[in-house]
Amino acid sequence: MTSYPQETFAAGTEQAVSVRWTLASLSLSMLLASLGTSIANVGLPTLAGAFSASFQEVQWVVLAYLLAITTLIISVGRLGDIVGRxxxxxxxxxLFTMASASCAAAPHLSWLVAARAVQGLGAAVMMALAMAMVGEAVPKERTGSAMGLLGTMSAIGTALGPSLGGVLIGGFGWRAIFLVTVPCGLLALFLGHHALPAARPRAKSTRPAFDVIGTLVLALTLGAYALAMTIGGGTFGTINLILLLAAIFGICAFLFVESRAASPLVRLATLREPRLRSGLATSMLVATVMMTTLVVGPFYLSRGLGLDAALVGLVMSAGPVVSALAGVPAGRLVDRFGAGRMAAAGLGIMAIGCLALSVVPQPFGVAGYVMALVTLTAGYALFQAANTTGVMKDARPEQRGIVSGLLNLSRNLGLVTGASVMGAVFSFAATASAFATADSVAAAAGMRATFAVATVLVVFAAAIAVASRVHVVEPTPEETEGVGGS
Known part of the structure; x- marks a missing residue:
């Protein structure tokens, strides 16, 4: 029997009950963090009216949250490895719960934006450490199912945000979209206090130091990249170029700092591990593709297929619903057949979905779009469970926080890149076609071009995943059991 750290639960019924409550706590944390990402978007028009602000000003309610997560998620993962997850x-x-209450009580927009940044910091901790603690609470043979559950809760939070936010704003006003997470946060805190495994005491003399300089350089670098990809209202101007160059310079500075740090934030040798390097690269590429469905989909459905706003929302909800339903079954498939095989299978299904989105919707209408989207999302759920499980299983216990942070960062960077780059591809293709055609034909041309690019990205991700398996031969769970080692 494999030996686990002190955080591991006792065997038998008590273990099963403890694992359930621990997973409930971690799942609620993941749900709240993803809900915070999506619930505020629907309230931007209301906030603009409430604070007499422009769209460019109120969009910082969303950007502040995303920027806080993106810039700090690696640092909080590393800090958890040091001080205790x-x-x-x-x-x-x-912190997330208190910031939610502060958002609800905001007297002016600048207060709300600052509170959202603090809320994003709390969400970064919750995202990074919820994944990291799965390895401590769940036996390795059930890691895939647990990761699938966390993926399901993240998808539910993302899908629930717009609809729940709309209902709350209509019935109680904009403050309710932030106030609703306060009791949920208190429940998560209660469950966490009673169910999360206690960490093994660690002498202060054996704790590595926290890399403050590396943290600051990385945060500034990621912040510059995220701003370069988001500001400018879809155009790439001089400010965007300066920020992008600053991000490139920041990467070089970060590598220099980390190579000389006594206790680096990210050990550069870790990034040379084939599975981690492959997992991070494919995660970013896949997230870029999935963000494309959220950015391009509404334009095509409204302009290309002529749907009204209500029907656009209904059709768009098919993706998150499939992701939520497929998460746990995908995790079980990973436990049964192995992470490497299922990651490759998920990417293959995604490629079929992307290809279908580039050719099917126009002749087959809404039904063609929905079937292609369902295929793409099901493949994504399988890939996500497999990729996360494979990377986290290989992580050493003292490195789980930073590895989880790296995974979440790669996903967030993919989302930011997808929103900007793939949106620009759609805009360029649609504009080029619009000179001689109607809006519906232009939207269809943009759709075809964008998902043709997305198909190439998924195929490239599959090539990276296959290449990494040349270096890492993964046994199936049955082969592992056949070895009989303990």
Whole structure:
């Protein structure tokens, strides 16, 4: 029998009950963090009216949250490795809950934006450490199912945000979209306090130091990249170029700092591990593709197929619903057949979905779009569960926080890149076609071009995944059991 750290639960019924409550706590943390990402978007028009602000000003309610997560998620993962994940996760949940209350009480827009940034910091802790603690609470043979559950909760939070936010704003006003997460945060804090495994005491003399300089350089670098990809209203101007160059310079500075740090934030040798390097690259590429469905989909459905706003929302909800339903079954497939095989299968299904989105919707209408989207999303759910499981299984216990942070960062960078780059591809293709055609034909041309590019990205991700398996031969769970080692 494999030996686990002190955080591991006792065997038998008590273990099963403890694991369930621990997963409930981690799942609620992931749900709240993803809900915070999507619930505010629907309230932007209302906030613009409430604070007499422009769209460019109120969009910082969303950007502040995303930027805080993107710039800090690696740092909080590393900090959890040093000071203890349980302690930091509870602090993150408490910070998220207090910031939610502060958002609801905001007297002016600048207050709300600042509170959203603090809420994003709490969400970064919750996202990074919820994934990291799965390895401590769940036996390795069930890691895939647990990761699938967290993926399902993340999808539910993303899907629930717009609809729940709309209902709350209509019935109680904009403050309710932030106030609703306060009791949920208190429940997560209660569950976490009673169910999360206690960390093994660690002497202060054996704790590595926290890399403050590396953290600051990385945060500034990621912030510059995220701003370069988001500001400018879809155009890429001088400011965007300056920020992008600053991000490139920041990467070089970060590598220099980390190569000389006594206790680096990210050990550069870690990034040379084939599975981690492959997992991060494919995660970013896949997230870029999935963001494309959220950015391009509404334009095509409204302009290309002539749907009204209500029907656009209904059709768009098919993706998150499939992701939520497929998460746990995908995790079980990963446990049964192995992470490497299922990651490759998920990417193959995604490629079919992307290809279908580039050729099917126009002749087959809404039904063709929905079937292609369902295929793409099901493949994504399988890939996500497999990729996360494979990377986290290989992570050493003292490195789980930073590895989880790297995975979440790669996903966030993919989302930011997809929103900007793939949106620009659609705009360029649609504009080029619009000179001689109607809006519906131009939207269809943009759709074809964008998902043709997306198909290439998924095929490239599959090539990276296959190449990494040349270096890492993964046994199936049955082969592992056949070895009989303990």
């Amino acid at each position: 349980r302690k930091l996760l509870l602090a993150g949940i408490a």
